Every structure is written in C-alpha cells, then in structure tokens.
Amino acid sequence: MSTPQVVVAMDWGGTWTRTAVIDRQGEILWQAREPNPQNGTKEEYLSNAEKLLSNAIQQAGGPVAGIGAAVAGPVEPTTGTFFQPPNLMVLDGISFKALWEEAFQVPVWVGNDANLAALGEHYFGAGKESADKGHPVKTLFYVTVSTGVGGGVVDKGSVFLGANGLTAEIGHTMVDTTVDALQCQCGARGCLEAIASGTGIERIAKQKLASGGFPDSALAALDAGLVDSEAVCDAAEKKDSLALSILEGAVSALAVGLTNVVHLFNPDMIVLGGGVTDGLVKLDLLPEIDRQIRDRAMSELHKEFQLTSARLGDSVGLAGAAALVWDQLGVER
Ligand SMILES: [Zn+2]
Known part of the structure; x- marks a missing residue:
C-alpha cells in the first residue's frame, strides 16, 4: 500500500489549538482553530484535543499518513512525553504519542513548537524559498520572538534535539551579566527573553514609565x-x-544572542519569527541586527549566513508538525 498523501497536524499553544490537513508540499488543505479550555482539567484538555484530531481526520476524507503535533513546552523526543509545560502544567508527564496512536491507529510524532517551527521554515518557508533559488540551506536556526523567546535548529534536514530534546533555548542564554540585569521567569537574570520578548519589552516600558522620567513619551499618555x-x-x-x-x-x-548562535552552530540561515519580530520588521530593524552580528563574527565563513524573517506566520507550527511526520516516514517532498 502506498503512503497516504496527507497528514493531520496539530499546533497546541497556550491559548489556541489549531488543527489542519496538510499535503507533502506543505499546502494546508483544511484548517480549524479552537480556544483551549480555560484552566481545564487534564481530562478536559485531552478530550478536547482528541475531538479536534478526530474532526481533522474526518476532514481529510481518506487515510492519513500520520499525526504530527507541535506543543508549547518541552517534549521528550522518543516517547513524545510532555514534561513541565509552563502553560499546560496539568498535562505534565502525558505521552500524546502513546495516547493518540492507540486512539487513531496511525503513527504519531510530537515535538516542541519552536523546534518544529524551525523544521517548518526549513521545508516549507524561508528554507524552501532559498532552495528553490538554488541555495539549499544546510543549517537553519529559527528564533521566535513573541510572548517568550524560543528557538530551534535544523541541521541537514532534521531537528537537532540534544540529549533530551531541549536544544536551542536561545531565550535563556545570558546576554546581560551586570548586577542590575533583569530577572527572567526561568529564575535566572539577564536572559535574552527578559529583554527582547513581548513580555520583557512590556515590563521594561512599564518600569521606565513608573520611574516618571519620560513625561513626553507617547507611552506615558497611555493607560x-x-x-x-x-x-x-x-x-x-x-x-x-x-x-x-x-x-x-x-x-x-x-x-x-544570535552572535553566540553563529559561533556555536555556524548556521547558513537565521529565521526570525513571532509577533515582536513583525514589529521589528515594520521598523526595518532586522538589518541592524544583521550588522551587529557581522561586526562580531570571528571569521568570514561565520558571516556566510542570511538573516531573514519567517515566511509561514501563524501556520509555522502546523507546517512544522506536518514536516515532522513526512520526515519520520522518510517521504520525499
Ligand atoms: Zn531565562
């Protein structure tokens, strides 16, 4: 029997759960979005997710090759076990892979959303665009700058996972070691996330305004x-x-943070995504980031990277979850 032509993808975020039917080319054939239960129990979350998946499988209208899920939190890569997800703590220790393989009788793979976003951009977004122009990407580093700052690295077509699937946590690399470095929610001080994430920027703005030193700022006039x-x-x-x-x-x-990435991983493509990145793109600040990295890069070869914005927008997690299934099945795209 030949492999079915579509997969079901799920992107399980802190607020929304999205599902889609996606083909080998990363084309979204159908999709839906549902708010997560508010402070739900484990059972509520799980039955809601199963309902969404079973609906997506129905929408596929035929056999599906597998289910891929991107989840907001750390995932053990072999068992697909969710552990200590900050936004969905009631799901700590659950193996979605085991649960859904049993429920739906198709292969299931689960990954961290930032890792899978990297895979999505590699196969279906910025990486594909580069490959189509004759420059296939070897090592892609993806950074999401939104509520938090996360990252993922794809090397030679696969996510580089590390021992426990926890690589590329660029948000918690230290970029400020001074005594007054900002506290990060991870418990450390001076993390990139504390300064550059949406929550970090908001907190810094509020602190500066509360000091009263900026009466002329338009921000001071806001509630x-x-x-x-x-x-x-x-x-x-x-x-x-x-x-x-x-x-x-x-x-x-x-x-x-990205200079450290360039020296650690030698990527040929760095992709920035997330809501804060959208703001930086609008203000044309990506070239400034690019310039500062290049100023510090230790060799000409380290400078052989392109820094670009994400292409897949809100669909990046879904695309990555689909790419994971195709990748694991060894299917040519
Ligand atoms: Zn941190």
Missing part, C-alpha cells in the same frame, strides 16, 4: 494597561525616543 510591546513598536514608528531606546536594547540583546 498603563495598554502599554505592551505592540504599543512600544507603534510609538517607535512615530519616533518616540523612549520606545526607540527600549527597542534598541531588544535589538542589541538579540544580536548578542
């Missing part, structure tokens, strides 16, 4: 509840000096 990273980007677009200086800090922190 405190409306000050977030988007508002900071909007103000920066209007040349607000406080907003610009906060983003300058985020840009240089990202450049430090």
